[in-house]
Amino acid sequence: MLKTKSEFVAIVGKPNAGKSSLLNSMIGEKIAIVSNKPQTTRTRITGVLTKESTQFVFIDTPGLHKPKTKLDEYMVKQVDDSVADVDTAVLVVDFQGEPAKAELELIDSFKSLHIPALLVINKIDTLAQKEQIIQRIDQYRSLFEFESVIPLSAKTGEGVEILLKELDKLAQEGPHFFPGDTMTDQPERVIAAEIIREKLLRNLSDEVPHGTAVEIESMKEREGADIIDIDAVIYCEKESHKGIIIGKGGAMLKKVATQARKELEDFLDIKVNLKTWVKVKDDWRNKESAVRSLGYN
Template identity: 40%
Template sequence: MGEDLSYLLEPQNPDQRCGFVAIVGRPNMGKSTLMNHILGQKLSITSKKPQTTRHQIMGIKTEGDLQVVYVDTPGLHKDEGKKALNRYMNKAASDALRHVDLVVFMVDRTAWTEEDQLVLEKVQNARCPVVLVVNKIDSLKDKQELLPHLQELSAKMDFAEIMPMSATDGHNVEQLEKVIASHMPNSVHHFPEDQVTDKSSRFMAAELVREKLMRNLGDEVPYGTTVEIEEFKYDEQKKLTTISALILVERDGQKRIVIGEKGSRLKTIGRDARLDMERAFESKIMLNLWVKVRRGWADDDRALRSLGYNDGD
């Protein structure tokens, strides 16, 4: 008889709980802000522009016997037929609903749009409880409007909970975490205690550059840009990380806008990204940026896969 290895299948700690939580909603709902607030650090990039988040990004919070794995998703939107990138983002958001223990569905104050309805139809098919978070209540001028709106929302679906909240200032976030914890199943932890994301440092570096593009450019240009990390190298002796990033745009005019007059805008983007990278990677950073035109990258499935936009991301 062989050695009995069944003990390996048994939980090491029967009190441990671990579960997955998808944070979903239409674009610009504060999903990334919420996850960053819960984790106490920046993992998902943020800007005031919709569709800043393009990938599923996992954030892991472990406290004692409880591990919660948050999945930040791109905003679900109606432009599904527009470009391959739009289809990719909608698929990434929809896929996140398949294998989670809880869904946090975020909406904006007293607004309800067609895109909120689209998200509602997706979450109604989720095989787990759904918590509705009514975000940005800090900027609601007339608080009297909130109660009747919450009653309207409660009629749309049998939500596990409806919570008014402000992800920016943290109002009710702690209460939300308690609700989330109550839905987490008994399970061994899936990740080491000190791990906070499933993403690589290269991915995080690319995202930080893209965040600065979103924040420093006008309305249209950021959607035609993406970032590819060509070099990520740490010099132990100098305690210096060298990062070379290629900013891809779709047209020559966009390239001129990203670079700015005498390189001024690119310099600002590089400085802001470098400072964030030094905080994120706890290292001195040498950041080199280049801008290159790659026509039609956002509507080319093959180009998207080569840039890391793939189903498994």
């Protein structure tokens, strides 16, 4: 009988490095929302992958950035707590520019906490000259002794299997913490709220989507019918933002809700009746009580 192994892995890096895309690629299912806007991920999202005798528990963290609001402070704390709680860290970087201050701070954490870390150079599918990868590896290897360096593309999946094999080498003998078919510890309500927020991020521009939060007020299966009724409230920070989210004649809100409903039906494998409302919660990102009331605690 094979002895079981387990490993808690923090996926860390600066905003927009592709951490959530990498998590989804490793799990083989979309459990973390993705957009091209920084700070899409606000909380620690746990993804679980049981591969033969090894169970990986991945923690997708917000991008490390300088906090400007109470919500930002909460997000930065999520990163710090995650790194302190895991067996291994995966630092995700792209292939351009100098190492960012946030990345240097993370490397300092690896050193002080004595955490083994792997370096992932993401987005190689967009790289014209592969020689750039060698330069990038040298750049980061001069800063820290990474267990291994894996160039990959979270988007296409190239190199992801290699990363999993390298992680498996660091897994320790021990029990599995989740049933073998578990993909995430996130409640369905949380995932539903995040799917709606993703559609806001993708459809709205400038600062508006960053000031939104989504709360699922009710989510229940209709008796005698294969359908789930979901009531969701979208909170924003200003009355002017409310008008933008609703759109002319309700067009923007309808577009967001339609996209979210379709994805929810795929995820939940059941028909969804989604109703959405937009409410103003003035400057909520700067009020600790408001941040906590919206689930960021």
